[in-house]
Amino acid sequence: MICVPLGALFDDAIARLAAAGLDTAALAEAGRRLVVRAADGTTFVTTRPTDVPIYVESGAADLGIVGRDVLREQRPDVYELLDLGFGSCRMVYATPSGHDPTPGALAHLGAVRVATKYPAVTRDHFAATGRAVEVVRVHGSVELAPLVGLANGIVDLTATGRTLRDNGLVEREEIFDSSARLIANRVSHKLAAEPVDELVARLEHAAQ
């Protein structure tokens, strides 16, 4: 059972699984079905990207494809087997262009206020760089927050930097690079050692 994220990684994930020899025809035309059984016996489940780790950690799915950003945020207890290479983007700290408000906020208010969908990543990054942060958790359109004074800056994923630029934000710090990863449940990785190792080898080969 393989857990595939809907959204930005979906098409590349299907293409890579197909290149590794899995029968993904049924998955590509799944429509709104959430569980798809391929002719070769593989079962696929589709979920929101942020739900992939919990399905795999609990063992409901044996394997999953998920961005490293989600893994860094949730720290699930799973094996991270392979960097699939697609879905490349970067986690960055960005603030409005022009004068960077960060030092001022730290000096006057003691903490910088950051809007993000990644509270744990944000807290870790500021703690690791010795600064205090007040995290404002938002669920979408993070770029809006500094424009209307909800926050001094944002921590978010960016691929091309286009959305940041369009909203008058500039990248101040890079936090890490992200790309799609293959993860495995702790038990499935051992009990299904042969098929898992074989799929990893085929996916690795398909990437070259």
Added chain:
Amino acid sequence: MTEAAEPDRWPDAAPLPAGARDVLPVEGEELAAIEGALRSAFTSFGYREVRTPVLEFADVMDRAQEGGLGGRAFRLFDDHGEVLVLRPDLTIPVARLVAGRLREHPGPVRVSYVAQALRPAPVGTARAAEERQAGIELVGIAGPAADAEVIALLVEAVRGFGVGGLRVGVGDVELTRAVLAGLGIAPEAQARLRSAAEARNLVAWRRAAADLAIPEDARRVAAGLPAMRGGPEVLERLRDEVPAAGPECARLAEMLRLLEAHGALDAVLVDLGVLRDWGYYSGVVFEAYLPGVGRPVAMGGRYDTLAARFGRPRPAVGVGINLDLLHAGIAARNGDVPAREGVVIAGGLDEELATAGALRRAGIPAIGAPATEGAATALARADGWRFAARRVDGVLELEDLAAGVVAACDDLVEGIRSSRS
């Protein structure tokens, strides 16, 4: 259109803290049966049960690990201002006990425990804060024979429940260290590999391996190390590739040979990717997996340096079985709860004490209920007892709830025995 019925509200809901849960009678009985079977298995190898307190001094428990237990324990103050912890683990208190109270024991010391460990659940997870564990510790013998005994006992105990598909993945931190050193990897680079292994991040492991300043062949061996798994042939391959790790390979191979003699080798998988808590373990490390259970049902390993931290250095190896996960693995196969043999007797609280006593002496549970109409049957249903009995006009009637029949019956013991067939 009709509205969906509003569920009953529970006005006095009394919630539990995160990660805590109750055990109700059906599960309680199943857990008791599992604990009983594990205790018998432990006893069959001569392990004797010890109990340690739930409360320990924080500074004593913190000695177990470099840097202490950190946030992985509940801490509180006693009335003298001393910091206490609720035991976060059972190996540490048992190691303290063996190094202290049993310091004069000539060894090997074989002890077992069945108890709860308490750890704060990580925020946002459904992990339990209280983990029931049954385990053993074998203290005083170094070497593969002791490792093999503990793994064989684990395999035998779990297989006793009739569950198929058990696998024990066995790695060895000493072997991994020897291989890395044998490949000429510097200590700082080893530390990077170690942190990748502890995070179970094989991507980071391979990246760290690719950056190593060692020959190409050696880099390839290092990169593939956590993915090496299989039978004894894995060790032969490794010995050929890294001759410096020969003694460690031979030791693990000897353990596999002993496991074969124990009759447990078919459940065992050499897996150099099983690498936990490098700082704490000092030899074999292993995890047991059951199909359908998403986390390892048991974890263990050799920790030869722990006892020294409590003042009596002795090698030791042990394993802890997570009872809730084992129960989940067994219950996944059971399905419906079978009715239990036992009789709820109307008037069994007062008028029918002699009837109840006769049943109990015959080894059949007899449960007292009020003589009120319907009370005995209702109680039998609620608690899952198969029979209810009542006296009607001086004649005893036995109701078999499983079969749905009621019959007059002068002798309940006889009536129940005949309904068994």
